Amino acid sequence: MAPDKVNNSDKPSTSASSLREHLSHNHRKIMTILITGGTGKTGLALAGLLHDSGYSFLITSRKGTAPAPYKAIKFDWFKPETFEAPFQSDSNIDKVFLIDPPAFDIFPRVKPFIDIALSRGVKRFVGLTTTQTNPKDVPLGKVHQYLLDLGVDYAILRPTWFIENFGTDLQPSIRDDDEIASSGEDGKVPFVSVKDIAAAAFIALTAEESLNKDIFVIGPNLYSYDEACISLLDDTLGRLTWRNSLRTVEEQTEMFQQFLSPEYAAHLARVEHLIADGGEEKFFYESEDRKYVGKHTLAEYIESNRALWMK
Ligand SMILES: NC(=O)c1ccc[n+]([C@@H]2O[C@H](COP(=O)([O-])OP(=O)(O)OC[C@H]3O[C@@H](n4cnc5c(N)ncnc54)[C@H](OP(=O)(O)O)[C@@H]3O)[C@@H](O)[C@H]2O)c1
Numbered sequence: 001m002a003p004d005k006v007n008n009s010d011k012p013s014t015s016a017s018s019l020r021e022h023l024s025h026n027h028r029k030i031m032t033i034l035i036t037g038g039t040g041k042t043g044l045a046l047a048g049l050l051h052d053s054g055y056s057f058l059i060t061s062r063k064g065t066a067p068a069p070y071k072a073i074k075f076d077w078f079k080p081e082t083f084e085a086p087f088q089s090d091s092n093i094d095k096v097f098l099i100d101p102p103a104f105d106i107f108p109r110v111k112p113f114i115d116i117a118l119s120r121g122v123k124r125f126v127g128l129t130t131t132q133t134n135p136k137d138v139p140l141g142k143v144h145q146y147l148l149d150l151g152v153d154y155a156i157l158r159p160t161w162f163i164e165n166f167g168t169d170l171q172p173s174i175r176d177d178d179e180i181a182s183s184g185e186d187g188k189v190p191f192v193s194v195k196d197i198a199a200a201a202f203i204a205l206t207a208e209e210s211l212n213k214d215i216f217v218i219g220p221n222l223y224s225y226d227e228a229c230i231s232l233l234d235d236t237l238g239r240l241t242w243r244n245s246l247r248t249v250e251e252q253t254e255m256f257q258q259f260l261s262p263e264y265a266a267h268l269a270r271v272e273h274l275i276a277d278g279g280e281e282k283f284f285y286e287s288e289d290r291k292y293v294g295k296h297t298l299a300e301y302i303e304s305n306r307a308l309w310m311k
Helices: 016-030 041-052 085-089 107-119 141-150 163-167 171-177 194-206 225-237 249-256 262-277 281-285 298-304
Strands: 032-035 056-061 072-074 093-098 124-128 153-159 179-182 213-218 242-246 291-293
Touching: 032 041, 041 056, 041 194, 056 085, 072 085, 093 107, 093 194, 107 141, 124 141, 124 194, 141 153, 153 194, 163 171, 163 298, 171 179, 179 225, 179 249, 194 213, 194 291, 213 281, 225 298, 249 262
Parallel strands: 032 056, 032 093, 056 072, 093 124, 124 153, 153 213, 179 242, 213 291
Antiparallel strands: none
C-alpha cells in the first residue's frame, strides 16, 4: 500500500478528486498523530516521514524534548499522572503509535493509557511488538490482545531483529573484541531497518482504511551472524570479526541481566535462541499479505556506519 500523494496547495479546486485531495491534506493538518517513544530509533524515523508529508504529530518523551523542529510533551509510562498531558496539549489527537515501556510486565502500565486515549477521542492504535509475540503473550502481546478485545481500529507491527542492533547493543563487542555473541547459532535472520519499520508504521497510521491486522516486518535479505561477519563486517572493517561467538541461553540470560530484569533477560535469551532452529528465517517465507518487506539492507547500514566499529 503506497502512501497518499501529498498536495502542497491549500486552495480548493472544483474537480472532485482535487477536492478530496484538499480535504485529505487539511485532515493531515487538523488531526494529530501521537508518537510514543518518539525520540527513539523507530519513533524518530516515523516523525521524519510524517513531517515530510505534512502530517500533524506530537512526540512523547520523558524529558519533554525532541530534536528540532519536532514538538514534544512530557510523558512517562511509569508516571500515570503524565498520561493526560498529550491530550491537554492537543485535543485533536486521533491516532497513537505505541512503543511500550521497557519493562517485562507492561500491560498494567499501558492499559490505563489506552483507556484515557479512547476517552479523549483516539480512533486508531498502531503498536510495535515482535515477530515472536502472539496476542496474549507476555510482555507485548497482552496489549495486542487488549486492542483486539476493544474492537478498535489497530495495526500491530511485528518486526524481526533490528539492523541497528549492530550499531547499538552489538557495537561495543564488535569494536572492542571483534565479536558478536549470540545463542542464534547458524540460524538466519531477515534483519530489518528501523527506517522500514517506520515506513510500515506510516502506512498503518495514515491509510484511509485501518489495516486491523498484525503484520511481520522484515528486511530484504537473510543473514546468519556468521555470514554478517564474513561477508559484511570483515570486508568493511578490513579485519576478522569473531564468528558468532556461541553462547548458551543461560550465558545470554546472564549477559542480558546487565541491563534487563532477570525475567526479561531470560525471555530475550529464549527468543534469541529460536533463531537457531529457523524461528526467524520462517518469516521470510510468510505469505505476502502477512508481511511487509523493507528495502534497506544490513550491507548498506554497515557500509555507511563504518566508523562505529573502528578501533
Ligand atoms: N531491537 C530489536 O531487535 C527489536 C526487535 C523487535 C522489536 N523490538 C521492539 O522495539 C521497541 C523499541 O523500539 P526502538 O528501538 O525504536 O526504541 P528505542 O530507540 O529503544 O527508544 C525507546 C523510546 O522509548 C522512550 N522511553 C523509554 N523509557 C520510557 C518511559 N519510561 N516512558 C516513556 N517513554 C520511554 C524513549 O524516550 P525518552 O528517552 O525520550 O523518554 C525512546 O523514545 C521495543 O518494544 C522492542 O521490544 C526491538
